Amino acid sequence: MSKSSSVGARSSSPLISISPGILLVGIIIFVTTIANVMTTAYNLALLRQLQHSPREYTYIGSDYPAELPLDIPSVGLELEGTEPHYALKSDADWKSIYPQPRMGFTSLGQSNRTFMVSMYHQLHCLDVIRVGFVVNGSDAYHHIEHCLRYLRQILLCKADTTLEVTDGERTDEHGRILEGASGLGMIHRCKDWTKVKRHLEDKDANLTENSAP
Secondary structure, X not given: OHHHHHHHHHHOOOOOXXXXXXXXXXXXXXXXXXXXHHHHHHHHHHHHHHHHOOOOOOOEOOEOOOXXXXXXXXXEEEOOOOOOOOOOOOHHHHHOOOOOOOOOXXXXXXXXXXXXXXXXXXXXXXXXXXXXXXXXXXHHHHHHHHHHHHHHHHXXXXXXXXXXXXXXXXXXXXXXXXXXXXXXXXXXEEEOHHHHHHHHHHHHXXXXXXXXX
């Protein structure tokens, strides 16, 4: 009696049979999952390292950053007429745009290599056009021509897509609709140009102090 009951107990719990093919698929899925997890963890660690470890440049030859290494926040700019400031003959107003004393030039790297911040080149060209109108001299012709070409390309590069409200429809003597927009009062998203100016002025002040005898 005891023998038959023992046999019956063994027959009520049969072993589960797994085919070699299913077992192989399971192993492949497991190994692939572990590999993906490790790869993701490595990429995240590498990304954090890149974020906290900016590239070091030698500033020799072409080994320098494309832009001034400065974190610049976005700000809003409402376009205004600015009268009476920045008139054609307001030399002091136009000069106040530039960081002093180097007017937009700065030194970077161990060798203090000199660069000009493009924003101030653009403003310089605008100022040259202003002066050309004031003095009306033929000697400024080629400089103004260069500046017009330069600013044209910079404006295309920036491709400011801010929507400007029109001044209202008008018609000419032939009844054709004339469209126009002054741009005043529109808010543009900009880089904070005041931070760039302060950065260059502070940097030059520190450089002057360090080089003083």
